[in-house]
Amino acid sequence: MYVEMKQINKTFDGFHASNNVSFGVERGYLAALLGPSGSGKTTILRMIAGLDKPDSGDILINGTKVNDMPGSKRGIGFVFQNYALFRYMTVADNIAFGLEVQKKSKTEIKNRVEELLQLISMEELGSRYPHQLSGGQRQRVAFARALAPNPQLLLLDEPFAAIDAKVRRELRVWLKGMIEMVGITSIFVTHDQEEAMEVADTVIITNQGNVEQIGTPEEICMHPQTDFVADFIDATRCEAMVAAR
Ligand SMILES: Nc1ncnc2c1ncn2[C@@H]1O[C@H](COP(=O)(O)OP(=O)(O)O)[C@@H](O)[C@H]1O
Numbered sequence: 001m002y003v004e005m006k007q008i009n010k011t012f013d014g015f016h017a018s019n020n021v022s023f024g025v026e027r028g029y030l031a032a033l034l035g036p037s038g039s040g041k042t043t044i045l046r047m048i049a050g051l052d053k054p055d056s057g058d059i060l061i062n063g064t065k066v067n068d069m070p071g072s073k074r075g076i077g078f079v080f081q082n083y084a085l086f087r088y089m090t091v092a093d094n095i096a097f098g099l100e101v102q103k104k105s106k107t108e109i110k111n112r113v114e115e116l117l118q119l120i121s122m123e124e125l126g127s128r129y130p131h132q133l134s135g136g137q138r139q140r141v142a143f144a145r146a147l148a149p150n151p152q153l154l155l156l157d158e159p160f161a162a163i164d165a166k167v168r169r170e171l172r173v174w175l176k177g178m179i180e181m182v183g184i185t186s187i188f189v190t191h192d193q194e195e196a197m198e199v200a201d202t203v204i205i206t207n208q209g210n211v212e213q214i215g216t217p218e219e220i221c222m223h224p225q226t227d228f229v230a231d232f233i234d235a236t237r238c239e240a241m242v243a244a245r
């Protein structure tokens, strides 16, 4: 397992946001945390990222316990819905940001930015500003910016939530292809079962701070293990989504 959560508990003023949460994500896999709003998905992602600390339990990345390791040392890239692009920086400068922080050489930064612009098919748009881009293009830049410093783990929190429905499906298929091509272990949060079923290798269902079920989209659709999962999953749509993969 590349990422392991072992019996993680997290409370906010006595409220259990994570209740004995355990799961693993294998190297190179794309996992989805799927559950209703308030079920504890973002809390889990923030603890993996080092933005929050669990009250108890262990977080392992590549076999190393990272509970006390600063987030910046964990080799993680983020695409957060609210982690917007820097408005006063060009696309190229946004992508270069993490490399500047790492004090890479000018040449190295220039080459890496060009490589990433090519990866996201936006070679010609490096000098644009975020407001001159569509929502889908902005999320592609956010993806490139997250990948620039070569993280080993990518965390995405509702990355498509602000994108209109028409583009969303196209973008998630694109993102899945990119993640597969780059081969990076990824965990993304969504409350949209279609999104999870269509792109994830592993789906982790959350409810009131608990993990209800972990499985492939097929397993979750065909064999819900708890009443909550059976109720939450729309079986007909679910099967259609799995069939469309
Ligand atoms: N910093 C915080 N302080 C107090 N309560 C919080 C904080 N972060 C999250 N919570 C609570 O924990 C629960 C789970 O939140 P969250 O992980 O954001 O859920 P999700 O991402 O699934 O919508 C919610 O009830 C939320 O109000």
Ligand SMILES: [Mg+2]
Pocket (backbone or CB within 6 Å): 041, 042, 043, 189
């Ligand atoms: Mg959330």
